[in-house]
Amino acid sequence: MRKLSFILSNKKAVVGGCVLLFLVLVAIFAPVIAPYGPNETRFFPSLPPSREHLLGTTSLGQDIFSQVVWGTRLTLTVGLVTGSICAFISTTIGLVAGYFGGWVDEVLSLITNVFLVLPGLPLMIIIAAYITVQSVVPIIVVISITGWAWGARVLRSQMLTLKSRDYVKAAIVAGEPPLRIIFVEILPNMLGLIVANFFGAALYAVLSEAGLEFLGLGNVNAVTWGTILYWAQNNQAMLLGQAQWMVVPGLLIAILGMSFALLNFAVDEMTNPRLRR
Amino acid sequence: MSVLLRVENLNAGYVQKDQRIIAARDINLEVAQGEFLGLAGESGCGKTTLAYAITGLLERPGEVFSGRVEFNGEDLLSKSPQEMRQIRWKEMSIVMQASMNVLNPVMRVRHQFYDMMRAHLGHNDTQHYDSRVLEMFRMVGIAPEYLDAYPHQLSGGMKQRVVIAMALALRPKLVILDEPTTALDVVIQRSILQQIDKLRRELGFSIIMITHDLSLLVEIADSIAVMYAGSIVERAAAEELYNEPLHPYTYGLMNSFPPLVGRRKRMHGIPGHPPDLSGLGPGCSFAPRCPRVIKGLCEIAAPPLEEVTPNRYAACQLYRDAGSRTTG
Amino acid sequence: MRYFVRRIGFLLFTAWAALTINFILPHMMPGNPAQVMLAKFQGRLSPQALSALTEAFGLNMDKSLFMQYIDYWKRIFTGDFGISLTYYPSRVIDVLAESVPWTIGLVGCATIIAFTLGTLLGIFSAWRRNSALADALVPVALFFNSIPYFWLSLLFLYLFAYYLGWFPLAGGYNIYTMATGFALLPSIIHHGVLPLSTIVITALGGWMLTMRNNMISVRADDYVAFAHAKGLPDREIKYRYAARNAILPSITGFSMSLGFVIGGSLLTEVVFSYPGLGYILYQAVTSLDYPLMQAIFLFISLGVLIANFFTDMIYALLDPRVRDGGV
Numbered sequence: 036m037r038k039l040s041f042i043l044s045n046k047k048a049v050v051g052g053c054v055l056l057f058l059v060l061v062a063i064f065a066p067v068i069a070p071y072g073p074n075e076t077r078f079f080p081s082l083p084p085s086r087e088h089l090l091g092t093t094s095l096g097q098d099i100f101s102q103v104v105w106g107t108r109l110t111l112t113v114g115l116v117t118g119s120i121c122a123f124i125s126t127t128i129g130l131v132a133g134y135f136g137g138w139v140d141e142v143l144s145l146i147t148n149v150f151l152v153l154p155g156l157p158l159m160i161i162i163a164a165y166i167t168v169q170s171v172v173p174i175i176v177v178i179s180i181t182g183w184a185w186g187a188r189v190l191r192s193q194m195l196t197l198k199s200r201d202y203v204k205a206a207i208v209a210g211e212p213p214l215r216i217i218f219v220e221i222l223p224n225m226l227g228l229i230v231a232n233f234f235g236a237a238l239y240a241v242l243s244e245a246g247l248e249f250l251g252l253g254n255v256n257a258v259t260w261g262t263i264l265y266w267a268q269n270n271q272a273m274l275l276g277q278a279q280w281m282v283v284p285g286l287l288i289a290i291l292g293m294s295f296a297l298l299n300f301a302v303d304e305m306t307n308p309r310l311r312r
Numbered sequence: 313m314s315v316l317l318r319v320e321n322l323n324a325g326y327v328q329k330d331q332r333i334i335a336a337r338d339i340n341l342e343v344a345q346g347e348f349l350g351l352a353g354e355s356g357c358g359k360t361t362l363a364y365a366i367t368g369l370l371e372r373p374g375e376v377f378s379g380r381v382e383f384n385g386e387d388l389l390s391k392s393p394q395e396m397r398q399i400r401w402k403e404m405s406i407v408m409q410a411s412m413n414v415l416n417p418v419m420r421v422r423h424q425f426y427d428m429m430r431a432h433l434g435h436n437d438t439q440h441y442d443s444r445v446l447e448m449f450r451m452v453g454i455a456p457e458y459l460d461a462y463p464h465q466l467s468g469g470m471k472q473r474v475v476i477a478m479a480l481a482l483r484p485k486l487v488i489l490d491e492p493t494t495a496l497d498v499v500i501q502r503s504i505l506q507q508i509d510k511l512r513r514e515l516g517f518s519i520i521m522i523t524h525d526l527s528l529l530v531e532i533a534d535s536i537a538v539m540y541a542g543s544i545v546e547r548a549a550a551e552e553l554y555n556e557p558l559h560p561y562t563y564g565l566m567n568s569f570p571p572l573v574g575r576r577k578r579m580h581g582i583p584g585h586p587p588d589l590s591g592l593g594p595g596c597s598f599a600p601r602c603p604r605v606i607k608g609l610c611e612i613a614a615p616p617l618e619e620v621t622p623n624r625y626a627a628c629q630l631y632r633d634a635g636s637r638t639t640g
Numbered sequence: 641m642r643y644f645v646r647r648i649g650f651l652l653f654t655a656w657a658a659l660t661i662n663f664i665l666p667h668m669m670p671g672n673p674a675q676v677m678l679a680k681f682q683g684r685l686s687p688q689a690l691s692a693l694t695e696a697f698g699l700n701m702d703k704s705l706f707m708q709y710i711d712y713w714k715r716i717f718t719g720d721f722g723i724s725l726t727y728y729p730s731r732v733i734d735v736l737a738e739s740v741p742w743t744i745g746l747v748g749c750a751t752i753i754a755f756t757l758g759t760l761l762g763i764f765s766a767w768r769r770n771s772a773l774a775d776a777l778v779p780v781a782l783f784f785n786s787i788p789y790f791w792l793s794l795l796f797l798y799l800f801a802y803y804l805g806w807f808p809l810a811g812g813y814n815i816y817t818m819a820t821g822f823a824l825l826p827s828i829i830h831h832g833v834l835p836l837s838t839i840v841i842t843a844l845g846g847w848m849l850t851m852r853n854n855m856i857s858v859r860a861d862d863y864v865a866f867a868h869a870k871g872l873p874d875r876e877i878k879y880r881y882a883a884r885n886a887i888l889p890s891i892t893g894f895s896m897s898l899g900f901v902i903g904g905s906l907l908t909e910v911v912f913s914y915p916g917l918g919y920i921l922y923q924a925v926t927s928l929d930y931p932l933m934q935a936i937f938l939f940i941s942l943g944v945l946i947a948n949f950f951t952d953m954i955y956a957l958l959d960p961r962v963r964d965g966g967v
């Protein structure tokens with residue numbers, strides 16, 4: 036209860052959480068909210084916004100509003116799943132490297148640093164160009180490969196700090212098995228950082244996905260905000276006076292990204308006593 | 313000797329969620345020119361808070377709630393931050409408790425001296441700066457070549473000595489030392505304090521030295537104030553306090569340390585813990601731990617700091633006239 | 641010195657890793673992409689070019705993977721990246737030579753501007769914390785940090801170039817002029833303003849937030865409190881004590897964000913048809929020009945790694961503890 040009121044007292048967490056919750060609800064209830072199917076092409080093409088078509092129609096005669104609503108599903112999925120995968124990899128590698136030290140740390144840190152400095156998006160573009168993307172799975176894999184390193188580095192240094200705490204030393208001396216110490220004694224004290232890291236990775240995933248799909252490197256027939264932008268650009272939405280076709284999905288990406296960023300920032304603020312006021 | 317610093321009814325502490333935690337309560341103090349005052353007390357009793365309140369360094373959530381600080385005839389609490397900045401270091405300096413970490417890690421020691429001198433001396437004569445700094449280095453026993461060292465190249469004790477040198481460099485009227493020598497071994501500790509003391513006698517500045525170590529103060533200070541849970545419970549000349557501690561807390565504190573001379577007695581600390589400052593009751597805050605507690609009185613009325621015998625002050629029911637006890 | 645050697649070692653190691661990834665990737669992919677590409681270009685290329693491609697992509701079954709790897713290194717050291725299929729019959733190396741300066745200029749300027757501005761804003765918003773303006777900067781920065789680069793580019797392109805006509809629609813300079821050298825500069829700047837500002841705007845927020853949090857942490861450090869105690873002027877404490885230390889973690893974060901900025905600028909280049917690496921990478925990707933793709937990734941990686949190395953050197957200049965081999 037006190038935790039909850041603590042979280043609620045942080046405005047950024049509340050706003051970020053509400054926006055995210057709203058978008059999750061939209062994704063879940065997409066069939067109810069969207070008036071038409073995402074790929075129905077039976078409408079008059081390039082209609083301006085109206086009562087029937089809140090955001091007008093595409094040049095192929097699809098209802099843009101319905102596409103945007105349905106697009107929430109895949110876009111959110113990619114963000115959340117990729118965020119989770121990245122958080123998982125970073126946590127595992129960061130904790131193991133920090134806890135065991137020695138050559139294990141040397142090797143893992145080297146790998147982490149290599150991935151940290153390899154340019155992510157260009158690598159993604161190359162990989163995505165080699166494979167023919169049929170679903171969002173390769174996109175998720177590709178973003179995860181390049182997105183975990185930063186978190187691993189942060190968690191490793193936190194691990195080093197926690198490892199020198201008395202209660203951990205006591206557990207080590209008491210001969211508790213390492214995995215138990217890592218996951219039972221230490222992990223709970225890092226949850227804040229891990230959660231912040233998850234939201235950071237989710238933001239990275241959403242932006243990278245949008246970029247890849249905009250370049251046509253995703254499956255352009257799947258409906259996500261990124262592919263809607265791809266089609267809008269390829270059909271010169273702006274030149275045809277269909278600005279909303281371009282503006283709305285991009286704005287939504289920014290809003291989703293911002294909700295992740297707000298949550299990331301808020302968790303950071305709440306767990307780092309120095310940032311608290 | 314004239315009074316340099318006079319603290320009157322000072323209340324200072326921290327604001328937490330609309331609640332005031334008073335960490336320095338009704339403080340009354342006087343420091344004469346050239347005097348060496350020792351301030352002793354257990355950890356958390358408010359010594360640092362008091363020092364910060366005097367120097368105007370208490371920052372949010374810390375706050376001075378009421379009272380008066382008179383320094384050199386001037387009221388410090390009514391001064392603007394700019395005016396305080398002028399006074400701080402030129403007139404009074406403070407060696408902070410965390411003196412291991414107070415040096416800027418990316419700046420050479422030399423420039424950290426220069427910064428301070430430039431801000432206060434109003435000229436930029438580095439030759440003059442250097443001679444002053446080297447003089448201070450000699451005094452605290454640091455070789456001149458460390459002038460161009462970075463803080464991480466110094467040992468903990470050297471850092472403390474550099475900070476002490478900084479505090480003395482502008483010849484202030486008052487130097488506050490907040491546990492200045494914790495990282496030094498006993499021998500060096502003593503020799504530095506003796507040097508500071510020698511300099512004090514030559515130049516005539518005053519010192520307030522904060523420490524847990526009452527035995528050290530007894531040896532070196534002129535007078536001693538003992539703090540407990542935010543209040544000063546006893547104040548006396550060092551010798552008198554050593555010969556005959558009045559307050560039961562002082563007594564306990566004396567016995568927590570091995571005696572300076574003579575046979576080592578068995579050490580018996582004070583049982584129990586200091587109280588939480590946010591939940592102080594109406595009575596004497598030492599009552600729960602006091603071996604000489606007067607049941608039915610001490611828990612109810614907090615005694616003020618009063619002159620018991622000439623120039624000896626104590627805040628304890630044991631030394632109050634029967635007549636004034638009830639009014640308390 | 642030990643630090644320097646270590647960083648050089650890391651640079652070489654990462655360069656080796658990047659180049660090896662570059663070599664391995666096409667071999668690891670399902671469906672043999674190179675074969676597909678080769679089929680596509682059958683008949684369109686000269687037999688020599690075809691056989692060079694076969695060689696380069698390991699379709700020559702007579703050679704072991706290891707031998708191919710050796711050949712790959714030989715080609716790198718001789719600068720022989722083959723013939724571009726998109727810009728046939730230009731050599732890949734020539735295509736790159738033309739586009740690399742544009743990207744370096746764009747990304748370099750944008751990064752310097754964004755880092756400087758963002759850092760200054762971060763210092764301000766931390767030092768003036770709890771004032772309305774300083775606190776309002778945070779959500780604004782978070783928002784700009786979450787905007788997709790390419791989307792903002794599109795908006796700017798349509799608004800400022802198409803509707804308002806203040807800036808050109810595409811390209812890196814005016815191709816219809818006779819001017820050369822420095823005379824081209826005004827035209828280059830005119831073309832660069834929009835791409836540059838989108839990168840700056842989207843990258844600014846991140847730098848600001850990092851610096852703000854560092855600054856707030858550092859403010860609570862003992863040496864800042866001691867600087868106050870010493871009676872130093874506020875300005876001096878702010879810059880020489882607080883900011884000077886707070887900028888160190890920002891520089892550490894540089895390596896990661898550099899990759900991100902490069903990624904973003906690639907997309908920006910595509911939108912503005914800016915003649916840099918991003919634009920030709922897009923061309924290469926859409927026309928399955930593997931030799932060009934491989935070479936571009938190689939150059940981008942090396943660029944980022946070298947920039948990263950220089951960042952490490954700057955860090956050592958700013959932090960004496962690192963120079964002495966600590967931390």
Ligand SMILES: Nc1ncnc2c1ncn2[C@@H]1O[C@H](COP(=O)(O)OP(=O)(O)OP(=O)(O)O)[C@@H](O)[C@H]1O
Pocket residue numbers: 326327328333335353354355356357358359360361362373374409589
């Ligand atoms: N920023 C703060 N916010 C709230 N309470 C504080 C803060 N700083 C100190 N206190 C409280 O004020 C009391 C006095 O602290 P202070 O630092 O003055 O003690 P001290 O006598 O100097 O102790 P020590 O010998 O350990 O240095 C302590 O009980 C502490 O819990």
Ligand SMILES: [Mg+2]
Pocket residue numbers: 359360361409490
């Ligand atoms: Mg203290």
